[in-house]
Amino acid sequence: MDLLLDSADLSAIAHALDHYPLKGVTTNPTMLTAIENGDVLSHLQRIREMIGEERELHVQVMGKDEATMIKEAHHVVSLLGEHTCIAVPVTECGLKVIKQLTSEGIDVTGTTVFSTLQGILAMLSGARYIAVFYDRMLNLDIDAKRVIKELSGFLWTNTSSTQVLAASFRNISELTSAYANGAGACTVRPELLSTGLAMPSITQAVDDFSRDWESVFGERTLLEL
Structure with missing residues (x-):
């Protein structure tokens, strides 16, 4: 079970690296449009420097045809290193790209997955990850939990190295x-992680323990007893 951060914000990435057990960082075209001066590749290189060579960095290709997407993938991997996962939309064109890139040993994330069929086709084409868009599926009245359960079951049955992301x-x-x-694996926006640890009940429990301790030992820690 892995956790990734869904962000291209450098300060958010730095904070998350200090606090959370991250396997990597995912980006998407929409978040990359916010990069100052549009210098996307330099920005991605800065993210790579921050997260190190061993963590994954997911980057989506933007070409409309197979040849362009493959060239993009080669260029991105040459700049960002071997632990870069190339995100490719799971379409007819995308499936051909996925097969080609995986045959070259490049890790691919089959993205924009909204159905079990898409996930199966991405798996059979060799994708390392199947990126299932949970909330967007719910907005379309698609049972996201069922799709994830079905795909994870198929992956287990076929002992595939593919993961549902x-x-x-x-x-x-x-x-x-x-x-x-x-x-x-799940990729999560920084603010969602912070929200998950900001429940009043957590703060109350910490405060209760501190009050009880200080009533007997004052501000001394275990180092001072």
């Missing part, structure tokens, strides 16, 4: 449901 969460309940239904 659940994305696009609105709240903590969706995140935990994705894990509970078999997602091998």
